[in-house]
Amino acid sequence: MSFSLGLPWVSNGRTTVSGLISKVIPFSCVDGPGNRFVIFLQGCNFNCKNCHNPQTINFCNHCGDCVEQCPSEALSLNDGKISWNSRQCESCDQCLDICPVNSSPMVEEKTVEELLQQIRVASPFIDGITLSGGEATVQLKFVKAFFTAVKNDSALNHLTCLIDSNGYLPLSAWKSVLPVMDGAMIDLKAMDADLHKWLTGRDNFRVFQTIEYLASVSKLIEVRLLIIPNINDTAEEKMAVKDYLSSLNTNINIKVNAFSNKAVKGEAIDWLSLSEEKKALYLQSINR
């Protein structure tokens, strides 16, 4: 059957769009409902002080600085492009530590079809696919092509297609991905605009827009709160979160994640981690 939505990246049912992928995990039980295949896309439009994976923020500029640092000669610079030999790599992460621009030489360019092949192997055992990041929507063209291909594949179209996002994508762009997206999990980093800007580098107006819009079209799966002691767990923040969440549809899942100062860089190293007990208390206090 030939099938075309008239989209530029789809021709004869085959797609040539590719994405920059930092990691793929076949089974995850923390990235949406059920068991999910998760694809982590490189690149982020926030610059969070508390980022746990800073190496996913920027795109590699092929400066080659990391090549020398690799103890197992897994990296090389060919024709001005970095290349990574996964079989030689010992996962020591030294290249990540040295990269001056918060990127990674281990990001791979993968075509939609390559990813579909991996998903076919996992498909009997999963409920769906989650695109995460970085910020998945930074590669929106890829996201749309990929989900379209899943939905057009009769062996895969039972899988739900979800996006894990910081919510910064403008509404018009959400509308364009909606036909092939089953839902999204959105991070809400702070209620106060200044605090949000200080924490992430961007203001939170579009995040609210995203949350409200996705809720209105029943595509908001989950709102995620990353709670950092003494920073976004103040009484005012808590109250504002509670009020805001209760204005939304009640069957939206709220997930509280605890900040941990391990694996962060910069000033966040000195911030306190949130204990499991405090996390439970927080969740209780915002309970709608």
Next chain:
Amino acid sequence: MSYQQALRQIVNDSRLNTQQKARYLSLQAESMLDCPRWSEGAQELLDSGVVCDMFEGNAPFKPRYVMPDYEKALKKGSDYLELEAPEDLDEAINFLLILFNHVPSVTGMPVFVGRLDKLLMPFVNDGISDDQLKKKIKLMWQMIDRTLPDAFLHANIGPEDNRVARAILSVDGELEQVVPNLTLRYDPEITSDGLLNQAIENISKTNKPHIANEALNVADFKALGDYQGYGIASCYNCLPLAGGAHTLVRMNLLKAAQQSEGSEQDFLERVIPEISEKMYEIIQARVNYLVNDSGFYKESFLVRERFIDPNRFTAMFGVFGMAEAVNHLLGVEAEKGYGHTIEAKEFAIRITEKLAAIVESTKLENCWHSRALFHSQSGISIDAATSAGCRIPYGVEPSTLEHILTVIPHHRHFTAGVSDIFPIDETIKNNPQALATICKGAIAQGLRMFTVNVANNDLVRVTGYMVRRSDIKKHKEEGSRINSTVFGAEAAENCGILDRKSRVISNEFQPWVAMGE
């Protein structure tokens, strides 16, 4: 050690309680008898550990696994036990609890207590509320655990969804007892999602029950012929109902591989057939002794009252240490071997296929269908350098997806059971649906048995049966010796408990070892 000394050491071993002493004395006495008749070559394999006789003793006087037709017993009552056929639920439970105490096995206790929901449902009516039913099951569960404290005692439920199955899952999840071991027989065509989900919730909390592939087991046993049902016993054996298994002998595939010149050809075409032939001598000798000499099948009331049929007893041909054998023959480290490469995966499948073909074509006298059934043996506490059955070694498991894909092709061959334990991260507790999806997918793809160890649950599986982490801790605080030689640190703790004085023990795999040895 003289006979006198050996017996006296057991009598004076302060780690054992009275019943355990009695049991070990009997085992010791049995081992003092001359061996059944097999060749010197076969004895050499036993002595060097290439073949393991599972400490069944030299003169077996009871079958290894007995799978009574409890349904028939409930219908007929028992002359020997002087019990009429029960007429209501209390009588039925009481009847079964009495009968269980008279069902022997290798452990001296029953290893199969029946498909309890199927057995009890005819006695459940609308006059019994859910709470009343739960209370009765709870008392039954306590009675079984406290009077038959053996971790290999195994109950089955499913595939049908019914009130008893639900009550059992509810009670089992609440009590978190080691005994009974429990299996939900799952068939997507029959079992409701509600019942499966209840089982999955339990697993995420207590690692119980196992989920068995009902359709695959039924198809395999029907294909063998003379089908009267099957049951899942002990750890982890699928056997004909109203029969059982005379004996289980197992091959250490690593030690077998070490006897090979190293080529695949030599291992598959020379070593495996040679060892199998001697293993069959041992199996046949044991079966013959049990059938012809010690007389269980002549004197037992279970036979007389037709709760078991001597002609429905098979013998189990077991293997273990697949991962180590493959890695040895390919000359690779565990991290880069079985479970991690296509080459190792395919080689392992060829080994299993070879063995399965031998089991299928080798004749055995006095056995159901004149043959043995193939079994992936789940390991015992003394297996230091080898993994259970076809398992990927602890500590080097790949992702759960690769793990499942590696073992699935083996499962269809192990008619008499296989248990692969998939270690799963604690985060699954917040998302049991994920576990249900993996389970359904794996079973649809041909997995025979789905068993999970969720990190940090109190109840954990050792080789297929359960122990309690809190018990281990208690024993540790009381200053007991810890066996640190087995399967890495955590499993070592788990296995270590087997050496200590404990109310619940795991008789099947527990050879008595003199203090200080």
